[in-house]
Amino acid sequence: MSRRQLVADAVCVIVALLVAFPLYWMVLSALKPAGEVLTRDPRPWTAAPTVDSFRRVLDVESFGRYFVNSTIVAVLVVACALLISFLAAVALTRFGFRGRTVLVVMLLVAQMVPVEALTIPLFFLMRSLGDVAPAFGLNRLGALVLVHLAFSLPFAIWMLRGFVAAVPSDLEEAAALDGAGRLRFTWQILFPLVAPGLVAVSVVAFIHAWNDFLFAKTFLISGVDNRTLPLGLLVFFKPEEQDWGAIMAGSTLMTIPVLVFFILVQRHLVAGMAGAVKG
Structure with a gap:
């Protein structure tokens, strides 16, 4: 060596x-x-x-509810991000239409906007949206899902464009000669071929939604029923003294699902990141 x-x-x-x-x-x-x-x-x-710190965390009555809420938000964000970004990447890559280049550039620019700069405008937007669609208003998990989805999609679409573009058009023509329509080609041939990219997108979207504190603190401003795990840790921040042992124990429990998810998809994730670099 x-x-x-x-x-x-x-x-x-x-x-x-x-x-x-x-x-x-x-x-x-x-x-x-x-x-x-x-x-x-x-x-x-x-x-x-x-393990006394872990006992104090698990003794919190609403801890299980916080875990379920975080899981619901993360799973919905990942599922919606994969579906929408895949279809959008196919449209931007396989179809020619006016304004396509502008739209692609806008996706890139959207990733450069700081999250903090949009938090307050999004707060007023969600407050107004709650009057029309209560499920997506303040103090609702739907608001978190919608906001995380909006921030995940530009990156997801941009990444999947490379994977979709890497699939040769000759493959689609061969499938058409065999009688496969565009819809069948998209879901039965193209979708499995870009699976590594979908895994990479799912990991990023899951981590952002699972670990989020800023949006959860901003949009879940009252009540405890819809709190997520990061907000649940605030229980141990007391005015007179902070229970750092319980805070670290809760953070450790929060990290376990992310590690498990990462271990399950790590092989596909490496392939996905490699494909993104090539694309």
Whole structure:
């Protein structure tokens, strides 16, 4: 092995450790006794691990409800984003129409707008929308689904365009000669071929929807029935003292579904990211 390869491997290991350290510290803090969490001399280990912090989190009556709400929002965002972005990518790639280039550029520009700059306008928009469609108004999970979908679609469509464009048009012509219509070709041939891209899009959309705090805090302004997990952690932020052990335990429990989802799709995710770079 060359010296250059050794240096590259060492840099990769260092970067991986730096990325993994916050996760390690989160889990460690969740397992530490309360006295060790609040000490002024923190240590990167504990001699007396305990699950008391996890018990306090699970003892919260509405924690299960928060988990269900986060799951509903994330699943709906992923499902809608995959369907809409796939159809939009097909339309932008396979069909020629006036304004197509402008629309593609607008998708790219939309990704450059900071989320914080649109939060307040979206708040007033959702408040007005609630008068017409209550399911998408303030204090409703539908508002979160709609907003996350709006922010996920530009990236999803832009990524899937490369995958759809990579499928040769000769394949569609061959399918047409065999009697397959455009609809059948789209769902039975094209859809499986762009599956790696769909997986990559689903991971990004799921993580954004699952970990969101800003939009949840903005649009779910009252009540506890529709809170998501990030908002549920506010229970442990008390005016007089914060329960950091429970906060870290809740954060650890929040991370588990993301890790499980990532492990299940990691092979397809690597292929999807590679395809996006090529596209």
